[in-house]
Amino acid sequence: MSYGFATIYWRDMIRFVRFKTLLVSSLLQPALWLAFFGIAMSSSFDSLMAGMPVLPGVHTVGYLTFMGAGIIAMTTLFTSLFGGIVILFDKNWGLMREILASPMNRNHIIFGIGLSGVTKSFIQAIIIMVFGILIGTAFFSGFTAVQVIIGVVGILAFVGMFALGFLFLSAAIAISMESPEGLQGVTTLLTMPIFFASNALYPTDSFPEILKIISVYNPMTLLITGIRYFAIGPDFIALGKYYQYTPADILMSYLGLVVFTALMFVLAWWRFKKAVVT
Amino acid sequence: MGGQEQSSDPAIIRVENLEHSYGNFKAVDGISFSVKKGEIFSFLGPNGAGKSTAINVLITLLALQKGKASVAGYDVTRDPQKVRESIGIVFQDITLDRDMTVREILEFHGRLYNMPREERNKRIDELLLLVQLEAKRNERTKNLSGGMKRRLEIARGLMTRPKVLFLDEPTIGLDPQTRMRMWEYIKGVNNEGTTIFLTTHYMDEADQLSDRISIIDQGKIVISGTSWELKNTLGRDLIYLETNNNEAAIRLLKDLPSVRDVKTKTKGFVLMVNEDGTKVLPIVIDTLRNAGIDSLTINLKKPSMDDVFIFYTGKDLRDEPTGKAAFLTMRPGGR
Numbered sequence: 001m002s003y004g005f006a007t008i009y010w011r012d013m014i015r016f017v018r019f020k021t022l023l024v025s026s027l028l029q030p031a032l033w034l035a036f037f038g039i040a041m042s043s044s045f046d047s048l049m050a051g052m053p054v055l056p057g058v059h060t061v062g063y064l065t066f067m068g069a070g071i072i073a074m075t076t077l078f079t080s081l082f083g084g085i086v087i088l089f090d091k092n093w094g095l096m097r098e099i100l101a102s103p104m105n106r107n108h109i110i111f112g113i114g115l116s117g118v119t120k121s122f123i124q125a126i127i128i129m130v131f132g133i134l135i136g137t138a139f140f141s142g143f144t145a146v147q148v149i150i151g152v153v154g155i156l157a158f159v160g161m162f163a164l165g166f167l168f169l170s171a172a173i174a175i176s177m178e179s180p181e182g183l184q185g186v187t188t189l190l191t192m193p194i195f196f197a198s199n200a201l202y203p204t205d206s207f208p209e210i211l212k213i214i215s216v217y218n219p220m221t222l223l224i225t226g227i228r229y230f231a232i233g234p235d236f237i238a239l240g241k242y243y244q245y246t247p248a249d250i251l252m253s254y255l256g257l258v259v260f261t262a263l264m265f266v267l268a269w270w271r272f273k274k275a276v277v278t
Numbered sequence: 279m280g281g282q283e284q285s286s287d288p289a290i291i292r293v294e295n296l297e298h299s300y301g302n303f304k305a306v307d308g309i310s311f312s313v314k315k316g317e318i319f320s321f322l323g324p325n326g327a328g329k330s331t332a333i334n335v336l337i338t339l340l341a342l343q344k345g346k347a348s349v350a351g352y353d354v355t356r357d358p359q360k361v362r363e364s365i366g367i368v369f370q371d372i373t374l375d376r377d378m379t380v381r382e383i384l385e386f387h388g389r390l391y392n393m394p395r396e397e398r399n400k401r402i403d404e405l406l407l408l409v410q411l412e413a414k415r416n417e418r419t420k421n422l423s424g425g426m427k428r429r430l431e432i433a434r435g436l437m438t439r440p441k442v443l444f445l446d447e448p449t450i451g452l453d454p455q456t457r458m459r460m461w462e463y464i465k466g467v468n469n470e471g472t473t474i475f476l477t478t479h480y481m482d483e484a485d486q487l488s489d490r491i492s493i494i495d496q497g498k499i500v501i502s503g504t505s506w507e508l509k510n511t512l513g514r515d516l517i518y519l520e521t522n523n524n525e526a527a528i529r530l531l532k533d534l535p536s537v538r539d540v541k542t543k544t545k546g547f548v549l550m551v552n553e554d555g556t557k558v559l560p561i562v563i564d565t566l567r568n569a570g571i572d573s574l575t576i577n578l579k580k581p582s583m584d585d586v587f588i589f590y591t592g593k594d595l596r597d598e599p600t601g602k603a604a605f606l607t608m609r610p611g612g613r
Contacts, residue, residue, distance in 0.1 A: 007389040011378070018377045094373040098434075101337050102390040103362040276341070278334045 004104040008112020009119075012086060016120060030075040030124050031131045038064050038071065039135070041201075049240055058237055061138050066238040068137040069227040070200030072128050072159065073220055076121045077194060080163040081187045083117035084170030088183055091175065096277045106272045110171050110265065117167040118160045125159045126152075129231075139231045154230035158254065162223040165261035172268040175275045194220050203241045219260045222253040290315045290442055290473045291336065296345035298331050305331040307497030308345070313442075313475055314490075318468050321477040322484040322587065323494035329477040330370060332494075333446050336475070337367050350441045363391070366435035366472075370446040372427050376420035380411055380430055383419060384437055391438045405433040409463060425456035432463060436472070443467065445476045449483060461487050481583040495591040505583060512581040512589055513538045515555030517562060520546035520575040527571050531562060541589075546575060555579075 016023060042063035049063075087109070090096040099109060129152070133139055140148045170187065177183050197211055198204070198220035204212055215221050225245065228236075235244040289312035298306040306328040313319040321329045334340040336349055338358040347354045350364035374383055381402060388398035406412045409429035419427060428448065435443050448464065449457040457480075464487060468474050478484050484491045485505050492502040501508060521527045528547055532540045536553040551558045555578045566573055 004390070004392070007386065010389075011375070011382075011386055014382065015375070015377055094369060094371055095375055097339060097369055098367075098373055098387065099390060101339055101362060101367055102387075103359050103392070104390050276339070278330070278339050 004108030005111035005115060007104075008099075008109055009115045012113060012116035013119065015086070016116065026079065026120065027124065027127055030071060030128045033075070034064075034068065034071050034128060034132055034137075035135065038067055038132075038137075041067065045239065058235055058242065059142070059233070060237040061232055062136075063239065064132075064136055065138040065232060066228075067201055068128070068132045068139060069224050069231055070198075071132075072125050072155070072227055073162070073198070073200055073224045074195060075124050075128060076159050076163050076223070077166060077191065077220060079121055079124060080117055080166035081170050081191060083113065083120070083163075083167045084172075084174035085180060085183055087113060087171055087174040088177055088180055091277050092178075092180075100275070100277055106275075107269060110168060110268045110272060113171055114164045114167045117170075118163045121159055121163040122156055125155060129155070142233075151230040155227050158223050158226035158230070158257065161254065161257040161261055162219055165219060165257065165264045168261065168264035168268040172264070172271040175268075175271050194218060199224050203239055205241065217256070219257055222256045222260075225253045226250055226257075288315055289313060290350055291319075291475060292346075292348045293332075293336070294346040296332065296335065296342070296347055298328075298335060298340065298343050304497050306335070309494070309497070309499045310345075311492050311499060311502060313473060315473055316468075316471060317489040318464070318474040318476060318487055320484040320488035320491045321475075321494050322479070322481070322491050322583075323477075324479055324591065327479075327494045328497040329479075329494055330446060333444055333475070333477055336361075337365060337444055338362055363438070364441045366438060366440035366443045368428075368431045368435045368443070368445045368448055370450065372424075372431065374419040374427055374430065377418055379416050379418055380406070380422070381415045383430060384434055387434045387437045393438065401437055401439075405436060408436075408466070409433045424452055425459065428452065428456075428460060429463065432460075432467070436467060440472065442473045442475060445474060447477055447479070449478075449480065457483070481587055485583040493587060493590050500590040501586075508586045509581045509583065512585055513550035513552055514580075515551050515553075515558070516579050516581055516585065517549040517551060517555055517559060518543075518546060518575070518577040518579075519549065519562070519573060521566060522572045522574065526569065527566055530565055530569055530571075534558075534561065534565065536561075550581075 045063035087096070090099070100106070129139060140151050143151060169190075170183075173186055174183055177186070193214070197207075197214045198218045199215065200220060204215040204221070207215060228243065229245045229250050234246070235242070237243070291311075291313035293312065294310045296306055296309050297304065309328075309332065311319075321332065323329050331340065335342050336347055336354060338354055338361050342355050349361045352360040352364065354361050375386075378386065384402045384405065385398060388401065393401070406415060409432060411426060411430060411433065414422060414426065419430065422430065432443075432445075432448070435445075445464065449460050452460065461483070464474060464476075476483075476488065488505065490502065490504055491508060492499045493508070494500070501511065503511075519527065524542070524547055528540050528542065531537055531549060536551050536558045537549050538552050539550045541548045541550070549558075549562065559576070559578060563573060563576075
């Protein structure tokens with residue numbers, strides 16, 4: 001029974017590749033965010049920052065580079081939170097019954113969907129990185145080849161753990177819901193605070209105290225911290241603020257994501273155990 | 279009468295006092311039955327009778343609430359995994375992923391049940407031949423006809439060589455020709471040794487396909503037996519009469535030695551007779567004439583499954599495919 005998740009993964013990837021519109025739009029969407037929102041925002045922010053003093057010896061990055069990390073995180077968040085919808089469709093179209101009536105352990109459904117979601121997020125993250133560099137994001141600038149490889153692997157490790165956590169959450173919601181509209185409502189409700197109470201688009205320093213506390217423990221912030229560390233470097237200036245990360249900070253961020261993902265798995269496991277689909 | 283299992287035969291499905299409720303609604307209300315190894319057993323009942331609920335408990339999709347049930351020798355509560363490994367299922371509505379190919383549907387199923395690759399591929403080839411979908415092997419299921427989809431689902435249900443194949447309304451929504459072809463496939467599968475548990479609301483399906491039938495209505499089994507036994511409970515023949523004084527006619531005729539029972543209908547009544555109806559009919563007519571009662575309409579026929587069904591459930595079936603009015607139609611609750 002130990003390869004059940006591979007079966008679920010295999011089927012979900014078949015669907016991903018065959019739904020041409022879904023495939024194309026999911027690959028195009030992050031690039032469009034970066035192209036339109038990124039360029040528009042960075043041109044105005046960068047002109048505002050033009051007169052700011054520059055710290056000698058520390059490299060200053062433009063807004064596009066700063067928010068590029070945020071776009072990777074945002075895309076991962078959206079894709080993952082929405083990733084559980086296949087479970088809802090399977091449930092509503094009766095396809096889930098075949099799986100639930102089989103001897104396969106239900107945890108494999110959760111893991112299979114999680115892994116296929118992670119794969120999709122990896123593809124998207126790589127597209128954003130490549131496209132971002134093409135339009136002027138200063139990712140990996142001044143890195144050696146080895147550092148670039150470490151950077152990419154580090155980013156994917158963060159993206160993968162984060163995606164897995166939100167896919168588990170999404171799966172837990174989807175198996176408990178009756179309609180796609182319901183899932184959409186809940187995910188939209190979750191997206192707002194997670195996305196905006198994070199350091200995706202702006203520094204969190206000047207947040208009100210409560211929002212600041214939320215943002216520190218927000219998995220989104222943990223992810224973005226990791227991405228910036230691996231894509232830009234341990235210290236840089238952006239939006240006039242000096243950022244500095246130690247390897248210990250990064251390790252703590254990653255452990256935070258691991259804890260979050262583990263909690264979400266428990267939630268999904270509990271919902272699936274209780275699920276009755278007839 | 280039929281229904282009591284012949285104890286020498288080992289039962290592959292055994293259900294005792296099964297009850298299942300949704301809130302206050304008792305969908306299954308204390309049913310007991312058993313299915314013998316190698317037979318085709320049908321649950322015949324109207325929509326909402328509790329057939330699907332009962333089947334869902336047996337295939338472990340619904341937790342058993344009250345009573346006992348075992349499939350292939352395994353208790354559904356204690357050994358659900360073993361039950362799952364022993365059965366194949368064809369669900370009521372089509373449950374095929376539209377964007378997967380015929381072969382992928384079978385491969386997915388085999389992998390779900392952890393079949394080794396070689397065995398899986400061999401089985402896929404066998405089954406595609408059996409259900410005549412060899413030519414459609416790489417076709418996506420959305421491009422298949424309704425009958426092909428059903429055949430594919432039957433093939434999927436057989437993928438793991440189950441001991442029992444559950445078919446929930448297998449021919450719902452199919453045209454008459456395709457239905458008859460499906461019956462041939464189902465009989466073929468049964469002949470290979472697979473026990474079949476079938477639910478249906480089609481009289482002809484239950485009648486022609488099953489070795490034994492349980493009629494289920496409002497969560498209860500009202501009668502069980504072979505098709506022949508069930509029809510026999512209504513007598514050997516049915517005589518329908520309309521007269522100018524039905525009440526007097528019924529009083530006279532119900533005491534005739536060959537008349538087993540009388541059922542009133544909207545305009546006339548039905549005599550259920552124990553002897554050859556062609557012999558009884560002249561006596562009936564003479565009796566009425568001697569009493570000065572005029573017969574307006576007379577009809578004679580053998581009891582059909584429709585008559586049995588309507589007699590025991592008091593219902594006509596909405597989705598009855600032929601649409602012909604059943605002979606024994608009477609008011610609900612009449613018996």
